[in-house]
Amino acid sequence: MIVRDLAIPGVKEIVPARHGDARGFFSETWNRVVLAGSGVDLDFVQDNHSMSAARGVLRGLHFQVPPFAQDKLVRVVRGSIYDVAVDIREGSPSFGQWVGLVVSAEAWNQILVPKGFAHGFVTLEPDCEVIYKVTAPYSPEHDRGIAHDDPALAIDWPVAASERTLSDKDRAAPRLAAIESPFSYGAAV
Ligand SMILES: Cc1cn([C@H]2C[C@H](O)[C@@H](COP(=O)(O)OP(=O)(O)O[C@H]3O[C@H](C)C(=O)[C@H](O)[C@H]3O)O2)c(=O)[nH]c1=O
Numbered sequence: 001m002i003v004r005d006l007a008i009p010g011v012k013e014i015v016p017a018r019h020g021d022a023r024g025f026f027s028e029t030w031n032r033v034v035l036a037g038s039g040v041d042l043d044f045v046q047d048n049h050s051m052s053a054a055r056g057v058l059r060g061l062h063f064q065v066p067p068f069a070q071d072k073l074v075r076v077v078r079g080s081i082y083d084v085a086v087d088i089r090e091g092s093p094s095f096g097q098w099v100g101l102v103v104s105a106e107a108w109n110q111i112l113v114p115k116g117f118a119h120g121f122v123t124l125e126p127d128c129e130v131i132y133k134v135t136a137p138y139s140p141e142h143d144r145g146i147a148h149d150d151p152a153l154a155i156d157w158p159v160a161a162s163e164r165t166l167s168d169k170d171r172a173a174p175r176l177a178a179i180e181s182p183f184s185y186g187a188a189v
Pocket residue numbers: 048050059060062063072119120121137138167
């Protein structure tokens with residue numbers, strides 16, 4: 001299992017081994033002990049699976065506020081996505097900055113998005129299936145969003161605005177400056 005920090009510390013790319021043979025392959029896509037050995041010791045409580053039918057489906061930017069803040073371990077079992085994590089921890093040296101990663105079934109890679117980050121992705125091809133573990137259960141009352149196209153974030157989405165499909169909720173999301181982040185850099189969540 002390869003674990004590497006992306007441009008904002010805490011956000012990581014994880015690539016599990018894939019053991020191929022004449023039948024196909026086997027992969028331990030998550031192993032708590034192995035990940036803990038790489039400094040990622042998380043207790044996931046829920047597994048999610050979303051399917052997006054078209055290229056350009058954009059889900060995000062979402063986060064849940066404490067006490068339901070979530071770490072997320074995201075992987076793609078069909079297709080490919082451009083996955084984005086935005087640092088929304090007040091006082092962080094990278095507050096308002098983002099990191100993006102292509103996550104795909106072909107690359108067999110994953111992205112770890114810690115608490116304190118807003119998360120979203122855009123699909124790069126039709127029929128993308130995204131599987132992700134989270135460390136807190138879904139709580140609609142604690143679910144929040146910020147605008148994926150907030151000019152202050154200037155996220156370089158690889159799908160043109162005219163080709164994106166968003167939920168009504170995401171289209172109406174506020175800009176980062178319009179919300180009070182519940183996260184503080186260095187503080188336990
Ligand atoms: C997130 C979630 C949703 N739902 C229900 C609520 C709605 O009836 C339906 C679609 O929910 P939503 O439009 O919030 O789904 P996404 O836009 O894919 O949201 C996700 O998108 C980005 C990428 C994220 O990081 C979050 O995991 C999550 O917010 O599933 C549940 O039943 N459980 C859940 O954990």
